[in-house]
């Protein structure tokens with residue numbers, strides 16, 4: 349065994365040397381970006397690096413391991429280029445925190461904000477380079493605060509993250525027997541409803557501001573538990589008494605990464621627009637025909653009150669492709685002819701979701 353461990357030591361020394369070499373290159377790229385005023389975080393390039401690495405990894409090291417390792421290598425490289433600040437909808441240890449960690453890794457500065465509007469404001473003021481907010485849940489639908497902020501903001505969507513929402517039961521107690529009260533965000537209580545009724549039928553259910561706040565309350569009270577991300581257990585010194593207690597196994601939330609500009613093309617992208625049109629018969633059909641005529645796959649359409657005049661609406665659409673693609677360019681030109689208002693609010697590498705719609709799976 350000693351000989352084998354010597355072998356590992358020698359390989360580790362090589363890995364560290366190579367990481368240093370990579371860091372020097374990233375640092376130089378950072379200088380070029382600074383001189384040209386370009387952002388440090390480039391999701392389109394990250395997608396290509398990841399895809400290439402996973403393709404190269406045909407040996408014994410698991411592909412998921414490669415992705416996790418490179419997530420952190422890239423995260424550390426970004427921090428070498430510039431101290432990157434990322435605001436997210438807090439508090440700490442919530443699912444949005446987990447999403448931000450997944451997108452940016454551990455080497456960037458993640459800063460919690462109290463509301464979605466605060467995240468936007470922080471990035472708009474230039475006090476953070478990027479923001480992470482939830483935009484839709486597979487069970488509950490749109491996060492309307494986020495759509496409303498997107499409507500009036502100069503910020504653009506440059507990335508998306510899907511997170512399977514796995515609710516856990518956290519407590520200071522060692523077993524379910526001692527639990528008489530369960531705290532969570534209303535969404536957490538709803539999502540774990542069947543499990544709670546079955547396993548803790550006599551426990552009082554108490555609403556909290558967030559799943560993290562619920563964990564804090566549970567950490568200060570005997571006989572209390574909370575429903576939320578297992579991430580909060582470490583933070584508040586709680587035990588994880590049960591995992592995956594949510595009702596639907598397919599419960600996932602989609603988050604977006606905000607920046608000053610949208611991402612470059614990767615060949616597998618998604619574009620987001622917001623538009624409105626004159627209220628007349630066939631108005632929506634005409635607007636959407638722009639996508640049909642170019643054979644562009646609409647991924648999602650959502651309407652919201654315009655907030656300018658009562659009973660007028662704006663539409664949010666996500667579709668496959670990038671504004672630099674010829675077909676998308678033509679579709680946008682056609683769409684513009686049918687709309688009274690059209691803004692491109694983002695373009696980003698599309699994340700394929702397991703169990704998602706065709707084309708996205």
Ligand SMILES: C=C(O[C@@H]1C=C(C(=O)O)C=C[C@H]1O)C(=O)O
Pocket residue numbers: 373374377388389390391393394397421422423425426429
């Ligand atoms: C080094 C770069 O900057 C960042 C770091 C990357 C990396 O470490 O591979 C990739 C993209 C950027 O987010 C780059 O743009 O190439």
